[in-house]
Amino acid sequence: MSDFIQFENVSRQYGNVRAVDDVSLGIRKGEFFSLLGPSGCGKTTLLRMLAGFERPDTGRVLLDGVDITELPPERRKVNTIFQNYALFPHLSVRQNIAFGPTVARRPRREVDEEVDKMLALIQMRDHADKRIDQISGGQKQRVAIARALINKPAVLLLDEPLAALDLKLRQRMLIELDMVHDQVGITFVFVTHDQGEAMSLADRVAVMNAGHIEQIGRPVEIYETPQTSFVAAFIGDSNFFEGVVEEVTDVEHVKLAIEGFSALRAFNDKGLAKGDRVFLSVRPEKIRISRDEPHAGPDYNIARAVVDDVIYLGTHTLFWLRSGDYRLAVEQQHNRFVLDELPIRWKDEVWLQWHVDDGFMLERYAESDEALMGIPPQRVGEGDPAPAANERG
Amino acid sequence: MAEARGLLERRHEPWITLPSFLWLVLLFMVPAAIVFAIAFKPSDPFGGIGAGWTLQTLRSLGDPNYPAILWRTIWLSVATTAACLLLATPTAYFMARTSASVRPLLVLAVIVPFWTSFLVRIFAWKVVLHPEGIVKHALAALHLVPQDGSLLYHSGAVLLVLVYTELPFAILPLFAAAEKFDFRLLEAARDLGAGPLRTFWSVFLPGIRRGLLTATLVTLIPALGSYVVPDLVGGPTSEMLGNKIAQRTFMDRNLPHASALSALLALAVLVPSAFAITLARGKRGDGTGGAA
Ligand SMILES: Nc1ncnc2c1ncn2[C@@H]1O[C@H](COP(=O)(O)OP(=O)(O)O)[C@@H](O)[C@H]1O
Ligand SMILES: [Mg+2]
Numbered sequence: 001m002s003d004f005i006q007f008e009n010v011s012r013q014y015g016n017v018r019a020v021d022d023v024s025l026g027i028r029k030g031e032f033f034s035l036l037g038p039s040g041c042g043k044t045t046l047l048r049m050l051a052g053f054e055r056p057d058t059g060r061v062l063l064d065g066v067d068i069t070e071l072p073p074e075r076r077k078v079n080t081i082f083q084n085y086a087l088f089p090h091l092s093v094r095q096n097i098a099f100g101p102t103v104a105r106r107p108r109r110e111v112d113e114e115v116d117k118m119l120a121l122i123q124m125r126d127h128a129d130k131r132i133d134q135i136s137g138g139q140k141q142r143v144a145i146a147r148a149l150i151n152k153p154a155v156l157l158l159d160e161p162l163a164a165l166d167l168k169l170r171q172r173m174l175i176e177l178d179m180v181h182d183q184v185g186i187t188f189v190f191v192t193h194d195q196g197e198a199m200s201l202a203d204r205v206a207v208m209n210a211g212h213i214e215q216i217g218r219p220v221e222i223y224e225t226p227q228t229s230f231v232a233a234f235i236g237d238s239n240f241f242e243g244v245v246e247e248v249t250d251v252e253h254v255k256l257a258i259e260g261f262s263a264l265r266a267f268n269d270k271g272l273a274k275g276d277r278v279f280l281s282v283r284p285e286k287i288r289i290s291r292d293e294p295h296a297g298p299d300y301n302i303a304r305a306v307v308d309d310v311i312y313l314g315t316h317t318l319f320w321l322r323s324g325d326y327r328l329a330v331e332q333q334h335n336r337f338v339l340d341e342l343p344i345r346w347k348d349e350v351w352l353q354w355h356v357d358d359g360f361m362l363e364r365y366a367e368s369d370e371a372l373m374g375i376p377p378q379r380v381g382e383g384d385p386a387p388a389a390n391e392r393g
Numbered sequence: 394m395a396e397a398r399g400l401l402e403r404r405h406e407p408w409i410t411l412p413s414f415l416w417l418v419l420l421f422m423v424p425a426a427i428v429f430a431i432a433f434k435p436s437d438p439f440g441g442i443g444a445g446w447t448l449q450t451l452r453s454l455g456d457p458n459y460p461a462i463l464w465r466t467i468w469l470s471v472a473t474t475a476a477c478l479l480l481a482t483p484t485a486y487f488m489a490r491t492s493a494s495v496r497p498l499l500v501l502a503v504i505v506p507f508w509t510s511f512l513v514r515i516f517a518w519k520v521v522l523h524p525e526g527i528v529k530h531a532l533a534a535l536h537l538v539p540q541d542g543s544l545l546y547h548s549g550a551v552l553l554v555l556v557y558t559e560l561p562f563a564i565l566p567l568f569a570a571a572e573k574f575d576f577r578l579l580e581a582a583r584d585l586g587a588g589p590l591r592t593f594w595s596v597f598l599p600g601i602r603r604g605l606l607t608a609t610l611v612t613l614i615p616a617l618g619s620y621v622v623p624d625l626v627g628g629p630t631s632e633m634l635g636n637k638i639a640q641r642t643f644m645d646r647n648l649p650h651a652s653a654l655s656a657l658l659a660l661a662v663l664v665p666s667a668f669a670i671t672l673a674r675g676k677r678g679d680g681t682g683g684a685a
Contacts, residue, residue, distance in 0.1 A: 051584060053580055053583075053584075072583070072588075073580070073584050074583050074584075074586045074587055074588055078584075079584055080580075080581075082577060082581060084577065086575070086577045087581075088578060088582075088596060088599075089600075090599040090602075099582070099585050100586050103582075103585060103591060103595075104586055147585065148584075148585075151585065151586065
């Protein structure tokens with residue numbers, strides 16, 4: 001493996017919590033890599049092992065082929081943007097940025113020049129002599145970035161750097177981070193629990209759950225081809241059907257037995273065999289809704305449903321439907337004739353249709369995953385499903 | 394709103410602070426002025442204060458013993474303060490870093506000695522350091538002190554016991570500052586390339602500088618005025634100014650002379666305090682203080 005950063009079978013336990021559980025992971029040079037997962041899944045612990053604040057109980061961490069597992073943080077060419085920025089309150093903006101090179105005993109004049117360059121880069125020249133409690137949240141983040149980058153690290157670690165900012169600022173800093181990454185070209189490892197941040201910034205994403213990695217891939221791979229039910233539910237929304245493989249119809253497809261539905265077919269990328277118990281996962285925007293019975297081609301699944309709720313969201317409409325025992329979410333883009341069409345309303349009977357390749361079969365998820373993700377029960381009668389709970393945030 | 398309230402407060406400020414101001418004037422400034430004034434009065438043969446004014450007492454401060462005693466008072470106090478800060482700062486650091494459930498116990502451990510009388514604790518030291526005591530014998534057996542040497546009745550013993558008595562007063566303000574310190578800053582410093590010592594020096598100490606200042610004042614000032622400790626564990630060669638003031642008052646019954654010495658000591662206390670306060674003001678001026 002020629003990965004720039006490598007975690008090899010790394011584990012870390014706190015008391016009886018397995019914060020990181022036998023993780024192996026490779027990150028490429030220059031990549032914007034994101035660790036994504038719910039709070040408490042071990043992202044920070046993994047990042048801290050790379051920064052040097054945490055020793056793994058077992059396993060190794062390699063940077064550029066060199067084992068750095070035992071190296072103290074000050075000897076690693078890695079710098080961190082902390083969640084609260086951890087700027088030094090007793091120093092000015094300028095002194096904060098100069099901290100690294102000063103500690104490294106670089107000549108005073110050289111340090112001053114570098115700091116001036118950094119101040120220009122983050123557009124904070126006018127605030128150089130302010131104290132940390134005199135600048136805004138966004139400015140603090142920029143100072144934290146400058147303070148890290150001035151050391152020319154091989155890797156920049158970011159632990160939920162946007163969490164402390166309000167929505168507008170978060171969107172702006174997101175763009176700034178992306179620009180900084182393009183400018184300096186070093187490897188970024190970005191920790192977040194926000195899928196939007198991870199998806200929009202990262203070249204590749206590792207989705208974590210309960211100390212282990214569920215899936216690594218490009219954002220589009222993670223979204224379009226989730227490998228586990230955890231990923232399918234955590235990234236975006238999905239409709240889950242419980243079923244059993246009834247028949248393997250060809251190399252790529254199977255026929256599923258799902259209570260209340262007739263002959264649903266699905267894409268079989270995991271080589272499942274007859275009799276396997278599975279979840280069928282279908283994204284809400286992959287399902288088409290119509291008043292009239294659609295043409296039933298061999299490549300489409302068709303089902304009937306009753307409309308429970310219609311939520312107009314401007315860019316699209318979200319329908320909550322009842323079909324058999326299931327409560328389903330369906331998103332429909334509008335076309336420009338939306339006002340002329342006879343709208344679909346509450347209690348209407350409709351047809352659903354989706355391409356067989358848009359249905360993924362996944363292993364049944366564990367109870368613990370459900371609690372972690374707050375997956376609302378999909379089956380009617382299993383608790384009271386609050387429609388809004390599954391709405392995209 | 395906030396501005397209006399500020400204005401209101403400013404207008405009422407003299408009235409609000411009046412009681413404490415009166416307290417300060419009546420109980421501190423007036424007595425201090427009286428002590429200074431008495432230094433310029435003659436003494437009468439019955440231990441009272443005579444009529445008229447004289448510079449005689451001030452001249453008697455020229456006693457060739459006094460410079461040595463004043464110098465000893467200052468270096469013992471400074472050494473006590475330095476030793477206390479050196480011991481208390483790491484102690485406060487570790488207290489603040491222990492889990493929140495253990496911390497109250499540690500604070501209690503620091504305070505517990507106060508439940509025993511100050512005098513009893515110093516007598517305990519006399520027992521511990523006694524020439525026939527176990528510590529002396531142990532050290533002598535290890536040839537660390539001569540067989541006929543003494544652990545008591547010299548400046549070393551005074552310093553040791555002064556450090557012992559002042560240490561809790563140094564630990565408490567330092568702990569209060571360390572507890573408020575954001576320890577994630579230490580990780581940030583390590584992350585930026587500073588080793589553990591550099592991190593402690595450049596980030597932790599500036600972070601608790603308020604506590605350091607308080608600890609310095611609350612150990613230095615009592616140490617300068619101490620007389621019980623040198624009286625009990627010190628000898629003739631380790632007298633401090635406090636001993637002299639006590640002698641002039643109780644033995645010579647020369648109040649003007651005692652007052653002159655007190656004034657001298659008061660100046661020795663006031664000068665470093667004023668210096669420290671100016672220093673703190675300066676810091677606050679450039680915005681440091683606001684963070685607290
Ligand atoms: N210093 C610690 N002591 C005890 N438990 C910890 C410590 N750090 C993290 N944990 C536990 O390890 C798990 C993973 O934590 P963390 O890596 O911070 O997760 P994340 O960053 O994904 O929210 C959590 O259950 C957390 O409670
Ligand atoms: Mg975290």
